[in-house]
Amino acid sequence: MTGPALFMTPERRLDGTDKISGATKYTGDIEFPGALEAAFVRSPYPHARIRSVDAVRARALPGVRAVITGADVGGARLGRRLQDWPVLCWDEVLFVGDRVAAVAADSRAIAEEAVRLIDVDYEELPALLDMEAALRPDAPALHPESASYRFLEGRGPRPSGPHPNHQGYVSESHGGDVDAAFAGAVRVFEHEFTTPRIHQLALEPHAAVVWIVGDRVHVVSTNKAPFTLRDQMAASLGLEPGRIVVDNGPIGGDFGGKGLSTDEYVLYFLARVTGKPVRAITRMADELTAMNPRHASRIRLRTGVDATGRIVAHESHATFDGGAYAAGKPTPRLMVEGGVQTLEGYRVPASRHEAAVVYTNHVPGGHMRAPGQPQNVFASESHLDIIARELGISPLELRRRNLAHSGDPVTSGGPWHGPDLHALLDRAATEIDADRKRGPGRGVGFAIGVRHVGTGSTTITLRLDRDGRIEVTTGVGEQGGGQHTLIQRIVAATLAVDPARVSVRRLDTDSPKDPGIGGSRVTPVHGGAARAAAEALREKLGGRAIADAAATLLEPIEVSVKYDATAADHGACAHAMEVAVDAETGAVRVLEAVVVVDVGQVINPVGLRGQLEGGFVYGLGMALTEDLAVEHGRIRASNLGDYKLPTIADVPPLRIVHLNDGHGVGPYGARSSGELVNPGVPAVLANAVADASGARVHTLPITAERVWTALQAKN
Amino acid sequence: MRPFEYLEPETLDEALALLAEDPDDTLVLAGGTSLVILMKQELVRPARVIGLRKLAQLRAIRSGDAGLTIGALATHGSLARASDVNAFSPALAATFAAVATVRIREQATVGGNIVHADPSQDPPVTLLALDATAVAMSKARARRIPFDELFVDVFETSLEPDELLLRVELPALPVGARATYKKFLPNTLDDYATVAVAAVVATDADGRCTHARIALGGAGPVPLRAHDAERSLVGRRLDDRSITEAAALAAAATDPIADLRGSARYKRAMAGVWTERALREIA
Numbered sequence: 001m002t003g004p005a006l007f008m009t010p011e012r013r014l015d016g017t018d019k020i021s022g023a024t025k026y027t028g029d030i031e032f033p034g035a036l037e038a039a040f041v042r043s044p045y046p047h048a049r050i051r052s053v054d055a056v057r058a059r060a061l062p063g064v065r066a067v068i069t070g071a072d073v074g075g076a077r078l079g080r081r082l083q084d085w086p087v088l089c090w091d092e093v094l095f096v097g098d099r100v101a102a103v104a105a106d107s108r109a110i111a112e113e114a115v116r117l118i119d120v121d122y123e124e125l126p127a128l129l130d131m132e133a134a135l136r137p138d139a140p141a142l143h144p145e146s147a148s149y150r151f152l153e154g155r156g157p158r159p160s161g162p163h164p165n166h167q168g169y170v171s172e173s174h175g176g177d178v179d180a181a182f183a184g185a186v187r188v189f190e191h192e193f194t195t196p197r198i199h200q201l202a203l204e205p206h207a208a209v210v211w212i213v214g215d216r217v218h219v220v221s222t223n224k225a226p227f228t229l230r231d232q233m234a235a236s237l238g239l240e241p242g243r244i245v246v247d248n249g250p251i252g253g254d255f256g257g258k259g260l261s262t263d264e265y266v267l268y269f270l271a272r273v274t275g276k277p278v279r280a281i282t283r284m285a286d287e288l289t290a291m292n293p294r295h296a297s298r299i300r301l302r303t304g305v306d307a308t309g310r311i312v313a314h315e316s317h318a319t320f321d322g323g324a325y326a327a328g329k330p331t332p333r334l335m336v337e338g339g340v341q342t343l344e345g346y347r348v349p350a351s352r353h354e355a356a357v358v359y360t361n362h363v364p365g366g367h368m369r370a371p372g373q374p375q376n377v378f379a380s381e382s383h384l385d386i387i388a389r390e391l392g393i394s395p396l397e398l399r400r401r402n403l404a405h406s407g408d409p410v411t412s413g414g415p416w417h418g419p420d421l422h423a424l425l426d427r428a429a430t431e432i433d434a435d436r437k438r439g440p441g442r443g444v445g446f447a448i449g450v451r452h453v454g455t456g457s458t459t460i461t462l463r464l465d466r467d468g469r470i471e472v473t474t475g476v477g478e479q480g481g482g483q484h485t486l487i488q489r490i491v492a493a494t495l496a497v498d499p500a501r502v503s504v505r506r507l508d509t510d511s512p513k514d515p516g517i518g519g520s521r522v523t524p525v526h527g528g529a530a531r532a533a534a535e536a537l538r539e540k541l542g543g544r545a546i547a548d549a550a551a552t553l554l555e556p557i558e559v560s561v562k563y564d565a566t567a568a569d570h571g572a573c574a575h576a577m578e579v580a581v582d583a584e585t586g587a588v589r590v591l592e593a594v595v596v597v598d599v600g601q602v603i604n605p606v607g608l609r610g611q612l613e614g615g616f617v618y619g620l621g622m623a624l625t626e627d628l629a630v631e632h633g634r635i636r637a638s639n640l641g642d643y644k645l646p647t648i649a650d651v652p653p654l655r656i657v658h659l660n661d662g663h664g665v666g667p668y669g670a671r672s673s674g675e676l677v678n679p680g681v682p683a684v685l686a687n688a689v690a691d692a693s694g695a696r697v698h699t700l701p702i703t704a705e706r707v708w709t710a711l712q713a714k715n
Numbered sequence: 716m717r718p719f720e721y722l723e724p725e726t727l728d729e730a731l732a733l734l735a736e737d738p739d740d741t742l743v744l745a746g747g748t749s750l751v752i753l754m755k756q757e758l759v760r761p762a763r764v765i766g767l768r769k770l771a772q773l774r775a776i777r778s779g780d781a782g783l784t785i786g787a788l789a790t791h792g793s794l795a796r797a798s799d800v801n802a803f804s805p806a807l808a809a810t811f812a813a814v815a816t817v818r819i820r821e822q823a824t825v826g827g828n829i830v831h832a833d834p835s836q837d838p839p840v841t842l843l844a845l846d847a848t849a850v851a852m853s854k855a856r857a858r859r860i861p862f863d864e865l866f867v868d869v870f871e872t873s874l875e876p877d878e879l880l881l882r883v884e885l886p887a888l889p890v891g892a893r894a895t896y897k898k899f900l901p902n903t904l905d906d907y908a909t910v911a912v913a914a915v916v917a918t919d920a921d922g923r924c925t926h927a928r929i930a931l932g933g934a935g936p937v938p939l940r941a942h943d944a945e946r947s948l949v950g951r952r953l954d955d956r957s958i959t960e961a962a963a964l965a966a967a968a969t970d971p972i973a974d975l976r977g978s979a980r981y982k983r984a985m986a987g988v989w990t991e992r993a994l995r996e997i998a
Contacts, residue, residue, distance in 0.1 A: 109716075584988045585899065585901065585985060585988055586901070587899075587901040588901075624902065624903075625902045625903055627975075629975060636975060637975065641907075642975050644902050644903050644906060644975075645903070646903055647903050647904060647905045649903075649904040649905065650903045650904055650905075703901065703902070703977075704901030704902075704909075704977075705901075705977045705978065705981040708981065708984075709981075
């Protein structure tokens with residue numbers, strides 16, 4: 001199946017020229033004459049009572065315009081779904097980095113100097129730094145007044161769990177009597193895996209400016225879902241949503257982290273007190289230690305197989321460290337949803353899943369590129385590999401015996417609906433030359449990745465001018481993923497016009513509601529809306545060519561379409577990787593990586609390559625180096641010298657191969673791609689390392705030392 | 716960053732005079748790649764900073780029969796490319812090429828690197844193995860400090876606050892000497908070494924070792940010499956047995972700290988592995 005010819009042509013990014021020339025104004029670049037700069041006093045303790053805050057010396061510092069403390073925020077708490085995070089803490093601090101006071105000053109240097117002059121008297125309290133400890137029956141509740149917190153309804157009631165320190169708790173089973181299914185298994189295997197906190201690390205840090213004119217609160221920030229931010233701020237601050245207008249321009253990378261805002265709320269109070277615009281730009285040290293990283297996890301899997309290695313029963317117990325607040329999670333169940341259904345993509349007739357997110361005195365967990373899924377896939381695909389070796393079946397063969405065909409029962413409870421997983425795996429095996437005999441210290445691994453295609457609703461408006469130009473207006477922004485170019489090309493292809501004649505303009509929140517970027521949503525939802533709007537325009541013109549129709553117009557015509565993308569679908573990929581393991585040091589070198597993907601119809605070929613290759617490198621960091629290691633409740637890395645990301649020199653030879661089964665539910669058969677590749681990379685690397693060396697590492701990242709330790713234990 | 720007074724002397728005498736005025740509250744800026752970060756993080760708060768960039772004579776690289784002399788303001792990039800350095804010891808040139816990234820190498824200086832005394836840095840390890848001597852000067856006197864006595868502790872050298880490091884002198888190597896530098900980078904290629912080893916050996920006509928130097932980086936609070944390992948090699952052939960023994964002695968000489976790059980146990984073991992690999996390469 002082939003789509004419009006335009007989609008074969010590499011796109012020219014709408015935002016490309018300005019980004020390359022440096023003309024793009026990110027939030028931190030915008031000059032607001034007379035704006036003040038904010039800085040924050042943060043807790044040095046993972047858990048403490050605030051006895052007093054003395055800001056006398058700070059207030060006396062020339063250039064300081066306001067100092068506010070927890071006493072000044074009227075009990076306001078922020079959050080995307082559960083608003084449990086104090087805008088500024090007034091009685092207790094719950095993690096290292098929690099905020100107790102804020103300064104607005106004429107410059108950032110003065111604001112930061114004032115922060116140093118504020119004396120907070122703390123009484124240190126015992127900290128819950130371990131998920132198991134937090135879930136003991138006698139563990140103190142970190143949020144004893146949690147029942148009074150605001151929960152933003154909309155998609156279901158507030159969740160509850162068996163322990164007060166549960167943020168979210170899910171227990172579900174599929175396919176009938178799971179215990180009976182286990183009883184019928186020939187062999188049952190059980191393994192446990194752990195993963196650390198890791199950081200989204202967009203190049204651009206969080207930033208925000210807030211000012212008040214009359215009764216309107218103006219916000220410009222790095223949040224990728226402006227309408228949702230408006231509603232969250234309105235709820236938290238007790239304002240009518242219509243009083244807040246959010247106008248967020250280009251975002252310098254997101255990876256999930258730009259869904260949570262923390263500064264906008266406190267800036268509102270500072271702007272109110274000072275009567276001026278107030279801006280905050282997060283320091284890298286604060287990004288690393290006090291924002292909303294990927295949840296650390298502990299995942300225990302148990303699987304029963306029959307005599308031929310076919311899975312008959314499966315259960316998972318996944319625990320995620322939610323940190324001090326659930327505020328970073330937008331999901332109705334306050335769950336990192338990608339962590340619930342383990343062994344995704346495999347035929348599993350009976351399964352049971354228990355997943356919990358736990359309050360601790362660590363940095364609050366947030367959303368990051370396929371939330372919960374990389375942890376899950378690392379555990380699931382490692383587990384399968386170990387089972388294969390125990391059974392004396394090749395890991396590739398065990399996967400072939402168990403991969404779901406269309407309609408098979410899978411761990412989400414429904415029949416499998418998505419790309420042909422067997423075709424993907426077979427192609428990956430061919431590409432990596434799986435049957436070739438490798439020398440000592442070399443090996444190959446495999447892993448499967450599946451990711452839902454997002455759903456949701458938005459409105460897109462097209463305006464055709466007499467000169468034949470089409471302007472698209474949308475509430476969605478551009479965070480680097482190529483959202484506006486995608487919309488432009490779909491409109492152009494649908495109407496058979498040159499994309500250069502189609503422009504895209506982003507609207508602020510005084511316009512029809514938009515869900516923002518996230519959840520693998522933009523291609524199916526905004527892309528679908530773009531196609532529907534273009535078709536509506538064509539219909540309105542009676543099917544005439546745009547240029548002909550435009551010439552006869554007396555005035556511009558406009559069509560506005562509200563589009564609802566509801567169809568269930570998945571993108572899928574098969575990973576294959578060859579590695580060399582240095583047996584004396586444990587060092588791992590990736591020799592070659594292959595990712596075979598089915599993302600359906602390609603719309604932005606260059607941008608897609610960026611998503612898929614970028615997703616691979618993103619996963620490679622999780623696999624090999626990234627770890628927000630904690631010591632006494634404090635994250636040790638405060639800069640990118642200590643928190644190591646892969647550099648371009650670390651990227652191995654990588655091949656992306658496209659298959660398309662022709663059944664994608666997005667516009668022209670497209671599927672989502674942004675969160676597809678990264679989840680499987682730690683898994684495929686772990687499996688390749690085991691194949692090369694016999695070292696099975698159950699904990700991320702797979703450092704040389706962990707491989708070396710596993711080899712020492714084996715020998 | 717706190718405000719400070721910034722001065723750029725035109726001559727060495729002027730620089731030393733300025734440094735003598737208030738040595739305890741003055742810091743010297745060479746390439747600035749480390750100092751500026753420390754100042755931004757306010758880990759150091761100098762009242763006065765003396766920039767050396769006008770002192771062109773401190774960039775000189777000279778070689779002769781007596782050995783090699785490297786000016787303190789020579790950048791790592793210029794040293795990695797310098798034919799004099801490569802002719803003296805390819806391993807030394809490779810060491811400078813192994814520092815950080817191209818952006819840092821073209822800005823950071825060898826003198827700044829040495830006085831920063833970060834035990835994870837590359838050049839001090841190889842310089843130590845090459846019997847380097849630091850030449851420092853204050854307004855009152857000049858002084859020669861062997862590298863064995865230069866590094867005192869993490870971020871601490873035996874230089875006095877009023878002393879300026881002028882150059883590093885390397886004596887001519889024994890005839891037939893071979894050297895190598897091994898930087899173990901298991902995480903990303905843009906990183907400090909988990910451990911690093913520099914080794915220098917020379918052998919006589921019978922293949923017996925006449926000269927051995929083994930220095931280790933990332934293996935303790937300062938760059939270390941593995942004296943026992945060196946002594947164990949002299950007079951012996953560089954074969955499997957002597958190399959394995961020397962590697963074990965080198966590992967035993969380490970005093971690593973556990974950090975984000977590994978546990979003490981792992982670093983000690985890796986010091987042994989990489990000493991063995993270094994010696995095999997030049998045996």
